[in-house]
Amino acid sequence: MSEIGTTKVLEDNLVTLRRTSGLGGYLRAIGAIVWKDLAAELRSRELLGAMLVFALLVVLIFNFALELDIRTRETVTSGVLWVTFAFAGTLGLNRSMAVEKDRGCLDGLLLAPVDRSALYFGKALGNLVFMLIVEAIVLPLYSVLYNTNLFQPGLLAVILLGSIGYVAVGTLLSSMAVQARTRDVLLPILLFPVVLPVLVPAVKASNGFLLGFEMAEIWSWLNLLIVYDVVFIAVAFMVFDYVVEE
Amino acid sequence: MIDVRGLVKTFGLKSVLRGLEFHVERGEFVALVGPNGAGKTTFLRILASLSRPSTGEVRVAGYRLPAQAAAVRIRLGVVSHQPLLYGDLTAEENLFFYSRMYGLINPERRVRAVLDMVGLQARRRDLVRQFSRGMQQRLAIGRAILHDPEILLFDEPHTGLDQEAAAMLDTLLRDVAARDRTVVMTSHNLDRAADLAQRIDILSKGVIAASVKRTEIDPLDLPKLYRSVTHV
Amino acid sequence: MEPMPKVLKALNWITGALFVVALYMVLFFAPREAVMGDVQRVFYFHVAAGWVGALAFLVTAVTGGIYLARGERRWDLVALASVEIGVIFTFANIVSGSIWARPIWNTWWTWDPRLVTATVMELVYLAYLMLRQGIEDTDRRARFGAVYGIVGFLSVPLTFLSIRIFRTIHPVVIGSSDPTALGAFDMIPKMRVAFFFSLFTFTFVYVTLLWHRLRLQRLSEKVEQMKMKILSV
Numbered sequence: 288m289s290e291i292g293t294t295k296v297l298e299d300n301l302v303t304l305r306r307t308s309g310l311g312g313y314l315r316a317i318g319a320i321v322w323k324d325l326a327a328e329l330r331s332r333e334l335l336g337a338m339l340v341f342a343l344l345v346v347l348i349f350n351f352a353l354e355l356d357i358r359t360r361e362t363v364t365s366g367v368l369w370v371t372f373a374f375a376g377t378l379g380l381n382r383s384m385a386v387e388k389d390r391g392c393l394d395g396l397l398l399a400p401v402d403r404s405a406l407y408f409g410k411a412l413g414n415l416v417f418m419l420i421v422e423a424i425v426l427p428l429y430s431v432l433y434n435t436n437l438f439q440p441g442l443l444a445v446i447l448l449g450s451i452g453y454v455a456v457g458t459l460l461s462s463m464a465v466q467a468r469t470r471d472v473l474l475p476i477l478l479f480p481v482v483l484p485v486l487v488p489a490v491k492a493s494n495g496f497l498l499g500f501e502m503a504e505i506w507s508w509l510n511l512l513i514v515y516d517v518v519f520i521a522v523a524f525m526v527f528d529y530v531v532e533e
Numbered sequence: 534m535i536d537v538r539g540l541v542k543t544f545g546l547k548s549v550l551r552g553l554e555f556h557v558e559r560g561e562f563v564a565l566v567g568p569n570g571a572g573k574t575t576f577l578r579i580l581a582s583l584s585r586p587s588t589g590e591v592r593v594a595g596y597r598l599p600a601q602a603a604a605v606r607i608r609l610g611v612v613s614h615q616p617l618l619y620g621d622l623t624a625e626e627n628l629f630f631y632s633r634m635y636g637l638i639n640p641e642r643r644v645r646a647v648l649d650m651v652g653l654q655a656r657r658r659d660l661v662r663q664f665s666r667g668m669q670q671r672l673a674i675g676r677a678i679l680h681d682p683e684i685l686l687f688d689e690p691h692t693g694l695d696q697e698a699a700a701m702l703d704t705l706l707r708d709v710a711a712r713d714r715t716v717v718m719t720s721h722n723l724d725r726a727a728d729l730a731q732r733i734d735i736l737s738k739g740v741i742a743a744s745v746k747r748t749e750i751d752p753l754d755l756p757k758l759y760r761s762v763t764h765v
Numbered sequence: 766m767e768p769m770p771k772v773l774k775a776l777n778w779i780t781g782a783l784f785v786v787a788l789y790m791v792l793f794f795a796p797r798e799a800v801m802g803d804v805q806r807v808f809y810f811h812v813a814a815g816w817v818g819a820l821a822f823l824v825t826a827v828t829g830g831i832y833l834a835r836g837e838r839r840w841d842l843v844a845l846a847s848v849e850i851g852v853i854f855t856f857a858n859i860v861s862g863s864i865w866a867r868p869i870w871n872t873w874w875t876w877d878p879r880l881v882t883a884t885v886m887e888l889v890y891l892a893y894l895m896l897r898q899g900i901e902d903t904d905r906r907a908r909f910g911a912v913y914g915i916v917g918f919l920s921v922p923l924t925f926l927s928i929r930i931f932r933t934i935h936p937v938v939i940g941s942s943d944p945t946a947l948g949a950f951d952m953i954p955k956m957r958v959a960f961f962f963s964l965f966t967f968t969f970v971y972v973t974l975l976w977h978r979l980r981l982q983r984l985s986e987k988v989e990q991m992k993m994k995i996l997s998v
Contacts, residue, residue, distance in 0.1 A: 303638045312636050319633035327621035391615030399634035400606040463909045467899035480888040481916055484923035526912045529833050533584040545903030
């Protein structure tokens with residue numbers, strides 16, 4: 288209490304602010320949000336922990352459900368992987384937005400003098416990092432458990448592109464779902480039918496790389512993925528304002 | 534500093550604010566009192582650029598809302614019911630995060646100064662999750678004054694605080710007000726409002742039903758006035 | 766009770782009459798298809814229902830966009846009404862397709878791109894309705910509805926494209942030669958007339974239903990307002 292009594296006025300009243308409207312301020316805001324999400328997660332490890340355990344459980348269930356012997360394994364691996372990522376991803380998306388909602392932090396972000404799309408990109412980038420971390424752990428485990436080599440540059444590129452598209456839509460929709468009464472069940476219902484055009488080419492392209500298809504065949508899938516990523520990011524960028532502002 | 538004319542806010546079919554008029558001079562400390570559901574929070578959220586007016590003109594620091602929201606936001610500090618802090622970050626980290634969002638130059642110095650001011654220097658490395666309600670509220674005020682805003686909006690800042698924490702908060706509020714800042718605070722506690730503010734506005738049924746300067750009214754008459762305008 | 770507007774009354778009659786004519790055309794005027802027989806007659810209303818579904822969702826996306834730009838509630842009401850109609854007609858489209866497929870493809874269902882896309886589209890708009898149900902605040906409900914209506918509408922053709930390309934790359938899958946639509950049999954002029962007349966009629970059905978739905982909404986809101994007034998007195 289005495290601390291407050293003695294410091295009546297701040298020693299330095301001069302608080303200087305940078306312009307937050309330019310590109311520098313925009314990128315700084317994105318960086319601040321990503322840093323904040325990572326710092327919080329590094330401490331609690333709630334989100335990554337849950338995503339990882341869940342992902343491994345899904346892989347395990349598939350093992351029994353599909354009898355993953357060598358022959359079937361080759362053809363279903365890409366499907367199993369993407370279903371795993373998609374399911375684990377919803378956990379991460381939900382949690383990451385719930386953090387913003389719980390102590391009213393979303394209002395705190397909205398009060399900051401930065402463009403709303405910076406909030407979107409900040410959250411999306413953070414979500415992407417979490418998703419990639421989970422994938423980086425699931426892939427080697429899957430490789431060891433099922434004795435398949437998943438570390439092909441092509442496959443990794445597909446996983447990156449697919450995750451970008453998934454997170455682009457997912458971040459937008461999770462920021463809506465989290466504001467609904469039924470928020471825990473709503474996200475997968477909203478997300479899965481809409482994100483299908485990302486998942487289909489992602490599964491197909493992954494499959495192409497795993498089965499050693501011709502590059503010419505795989506390219507059409509990669510092109511589709513890139514187009515969808517761009518389309519979804521652009522749309523989310525345009526409508527995000529309406530999702531967070533009243 | 535704040536200029537509101539004919540403000541109407543409707544939610545679906547329900548109108549919460551009905552042609553509200555409100556003016557605050559630079560450096561004034563205004564308390565907004567009124568019964569629950571009178572629209573205090575809604576009004577404050579509109580001033581804070583968090584909610585759009587349905588119709589009417591809202592000017593804060595000379596800028597129109599919602600069109601020039603960005604210019605308003607940088608001059609505005611807000612303390613709401615909720616602390617707007619991240620539980621998994623320390624006190625210090627929360628302030629550093631917000632100083633980046635506001636584009637503060639030299640945040641280290643400012644963060645230290647603010648932590649001193651709200652008396653949390655010793656707890657700066659502790660997670661906000663472990664803070665008591667009172668400490669969270671103090672840090673929330675620290676967050677709001679971080680960028681040294683000209684205007685401060687407080688929405689029921691005393692909610693959930695024990696006596697000691699509330700007294701601490703009063704000291705802080707007086708501190709802020711003494712530094713020539715414009716303050717608007719909502720409260721449901723008449724005594725507290727009369728104690729802190731220079732002017733008391735009573736919000737009832739979506740309009741300012743009465744507005745009195747503290748110097749012009751005997752604090753004992755305030756409850757009577759309040760009852761007469763809220764129970765029509 | 767406010768009286769029904771004259772134009773709407775007229776529209777009721779016109780739509781009813783059109784529907785009777787369309788039924789006649791589909792059942793009697795159009796000739797019996799040589800290979801498939803009478804079951805081919807499902808095709809006319811099947812495609813027309815699909816058309817109304819797509820049209821309805823397009824209207825939702827457009828009015829959603831207008832709502833976001835202008836913030837006027839009536840656009841959101843149109844968007845919602847349109848989704849409700851679209852969901853019903855898409856359902857009719859899927860079911861009638863199934864009825865047709867049973868004798869023709871010898872199965873109720875195949876994973877043909879069109880079937881999958883129609884189903885995904887139905888799921889998107891069921892999700893739309895669930896989203897709205899989960900939100901109390903009317904403004905927010907309208908905004909989220911508009912956003913999801915736009916995102917959903919963009920994603921549906923992309924889904925179709927994905928699955929379509931998937932089938933052309935792997936021609937092993939049945940149904941790649943599009944037996945559902947125009948390509949599978951040659952429409953003779955009389956069939957074509959019946960076909961376009963069905964589309965025309967269903968468009969009228971859509972407009973009429975939409976109008977009624979909006980009127981119903983307005984009336985129920987009026988009742989709500991009256992209730993509030995009475996309770997507050």
